[in-house]
Structure formats: structure tokens, C-alpha cells
Amino acid sequence: MAKVEYKxxxxxxxxQLGQNFLTDRNITRKIVIASGAGAEDNILEIGPxxxxxxxxxxxxxxxxxxxxxxxxLAAFIKGEYPQLNLLEGDFLETDLASLxxxxxxxxxxxxxxxxxxxxxxRLLEHRSSFLSATLMMQHEVAMRIVAKPCTKDYGILAxxxxxxxxxxxxxxxxxKVFRPQPRVxxxxxxxxxxxxxxxxxxxxxxxxxxxxxxxxxKTLFNNLKKSYxxxxxxxxxxxxxxxxxxxxxFFQLFGKLKPLL
Numbered sequence: 138m139a140k141v142e143y144k145x146x147x148x149x150x151x152x153q154l155g156q157n158f159l160t161d162r163n164i165t166r167k168i169v170i171a172s173g174a175g176a177e178d179n180i181l182e183i184g185p186x187x188x189x190x191x192x193x194x195x196x197x198x199x200x201x202x203x204x205x206x207x208x209x210l211a212a213f214i215k216g217e218y219p220q221l222n223l224l225e226g227d228f229l230e231t232d233l234a235s236l237x238x239x240x241x242x243x244x245x246x247x248x249x250x251x252x253x254x255x256x257x258x259r260l261l262e263h264r265s266s267f268l269s270a271t272l273m274m275q276h277e278v279a280m281r282i283v284a285k286p287c288t289k290d291y292g293i294l295a296x297x298x299x300x301x302x303x304x305x306x307x308x309x310x311x312x313k314v315f316r317p318q319p320r321v322x323x324x325x326x327x328x329x330x331x332x333x334x335x336x337x338x339x340x341x342x343x344x345x346x347x348x349x350x351x352x353x354x355k356t357l358f359n360n361l362k363k364s365y366x367x368x369x370x371x372x373x374x375x376x377x378x379x380x381x382x383x384x385x386x387f388f389q390l391f392g393k394l395k396p397l398l
Contacts, residue, residue, distance in 0.1 A: 144188075158186050159247050161314035165193040168325055169266055170247050171307050172271035174198060181236060182227050183246030183256065183272075185214050188246060191221070204228045204377060235264035244270040250319070253278050254294065257328075261301055264330035273328045276309060291380050293350050297343060299384050300335055322363035327393040335388055345391050349379040357382075357390070365394040 151337055159165060164285050174180055174194060177354035185191040191203060191214065202222040207210040211225040224231060229252070236242060245269050248256050253274045260270055261353035282298050283306045284290035310323040336342045351360045361367060368374060374386075382390065 158314055158316050158320070159189045159314060162189070162193070164310055164314055167308065168245060168271060169193045169197065169274065171327065172243060172269065174245065175299060178242040178243040178268075179237065181233075181244045181267075182240045183244065183248055184209055187248070188217055189215055190245060193314050194245060199306045204231050220397065229255055233259075233266040233282040234265040241265075242267040245272070246270075247273040247323075248317070252278075257282075257294070257298065260328065261297060263396075264301055266344075268329055269329045271307070271325065273310060273323050273325045276324040279306060279326050282306075282326060286383050286386075288380055292353070293346055296327065296346050296350075296384060296387055298343065299389065300342065300346075303328050304328050336391060341396075342387075342391055345394065346379075346387065349390075350386070353378065353380065358383045363397070365396055367394070369393045371397075 151369065153176045168190060170353075174197055176198050178198060178201075180194060180198055182191060182194060182203045185203045186203055187210065188357065194201060195218070198222060200222075202224060203214060203218075204224045204226065205214055206225070206227050208225065215223050225236070233242065234319075243246060244260070244312075260267070273387060279369065281292065281294050283304055284295040305327045307325040307327055310325065312319050312322050315323075344366075345361075348364050349360055356376055356378055360379065361375075370390065374390065
């Protein structure tokens with residue numbers, strides 16, 4: 138089992154928590170600058186680890202909230218940065234609405250590869266609670282998020298994220314700036330919730346997108362026919378595969394469908 142030591146604290150790296158610790162201060166500086174974080178912001182950092190990004194955030198805002206699941210790392214952060222609001226626990230169970238009660242959050246984090254998608258979908262569910270999220274993740278996942286129609290990376294994740302947020306790919310991060318070194322490169326993206334809700338039934342839209350992509354090689358007609366009344370949809374549209382539709386195309390199609398009871 139790999140171990141990482143920093144300032145007399147040693148931890149056994151937990152693969153299930155996706156622990157890869159950033160070591161390059163130039164990268165953390167770029168992340169904070171790109172986030173737009175400032176002294177007046179209500180900041181939340183996901184998974185501070187040994188505090189590489191934490192230290193950089195503190196240069197512009199010395200009082201903010203961090204969420205750390207690993208007890209040993211939580212104790213380290215508490216000792217190094219006692220002025221911070223430390224929440225020891227799982228980000229996926231964190232009450233974002235409560236943290237954003239007085240002011241919407243500005244979220245930053247080097248998020249674990251192993252739970253990137255659950256984190257992204259939790260942020261989507263609670264998008265009214267934050268102004269922006271500037272996140273480092275596996276490069277492959279970042280490319281899936283920013284993918285365009287008619288490409289192999291364009292799928293459920295791209296449509297869901299781009300439907301409800303403005304997504305910007307910021308920069309790539311090589312694997313050599315982490316301890317232990319992962320087998321893949323990373324990238325930093327920023328998601329900014331759209332001001333106006335694009336659909337009235339967000340959960341219904343998410344179900345529709347999952348159904349449309351259920352079997353990628355099948356047409357929209359074959360994927361949707363068991364779940365929706367398709368009478369009001371143009372036959373030409375239904376001959377397409379889901380990967381051929383733009384985000385606007387998904388909105389238009391969803392507006393014409395009626396779920397079968």
C-alpha cells in the first residue's frame with residue numbers, strides 16, 4: 138500500500154477515496170485565480186487533503202469551509218488551519234443548502250477520480266447553492282463533460298452538465314505533479330449554473346436523457362418508444378441517435394414528449 142508523508146503526518150493512500158495529492162504550487166495558484174475566489178466569497182473546498190489548494194485559497198480568503206472524509210487528513214487540516222470551518226465527512230452527504238443559506242458558495246477542489254461523477258451530479262442537484270465550481274478531475278472525464286454532439290465522448294454526462302451549467306475547460310494537468318503519481322492526466326474545468334432553468338421538470342429531463350442514451354447504437358425511436366408517447370415528434374428526428382442531438386435539440390424533443398403511464 139502506498140504511503141504519503143507531509144509535515145510528520147503519514148497516511149496510507151486509500152484507493153477507494155481516490156487520493157492523489159497535488160504538489161505543484163503553480164497549479165494551485167492557477168486554480169484559485171481561475172475560480173475568481175475573493176475575500177467576500179463564501180468558499181467551500183472539497184477534499185483538502187494535505188492542504189495544497191487550501192493554502193492558496195487562504196491567500197485571498199482566510200476564512201472558509203473545507204470538507205474532508207479521511208479522519209487523519211481532517212486532523213491534519215484542523216491542526217494546520219484551525220481557523221477554517223472543517224466538516225469531517227462525505228461531501229456527498231454535505232448539506233450545501235445550509236452552507237449557502239447566507240450567501241451562495243464558490244466551490245473549489247481536486248476531486249477524487251473514484252467518485253467524480255457522483256460529485257458532479259450532486260452539484261447539479263444543488264446548483265442553486267453555488268455561483269461556480271472550479272474542479273480538477275481525470276482528464277478523460279473532463280473531455281466527456283465538454284464533448285460536442287456526434288463525438289464518441291458526447292453522452293449523458295455532457296448533456297446533463299451542459300444543459301444546466303455553462304462549462305469551461307480551463308487547462309490540463311500532467312500526472313507528474315501528484316503523489317502518488319496516477320496513471321492518467323488531469324484537467325481543471327469550471328461549471329457555472331445557468332441563471333434561468335432551461336426546463337421546468339429537471340428530474341424528468343434527466344430521466345429522458347438517460348433513456349435516450351440507453352443503448353447508444355439504437356435510434357431515439359427505439360430507445361424512447363417504451364417510455365414516451367412519440368406521436369407529436371417528427372419521424373426524421375426519431376431516426377437519429379441521441380449523440381446527434383444538440384443540447385437545444387434535447388430541450389425541444391423533451392418538450393414534445395409525454396411519458397407513458
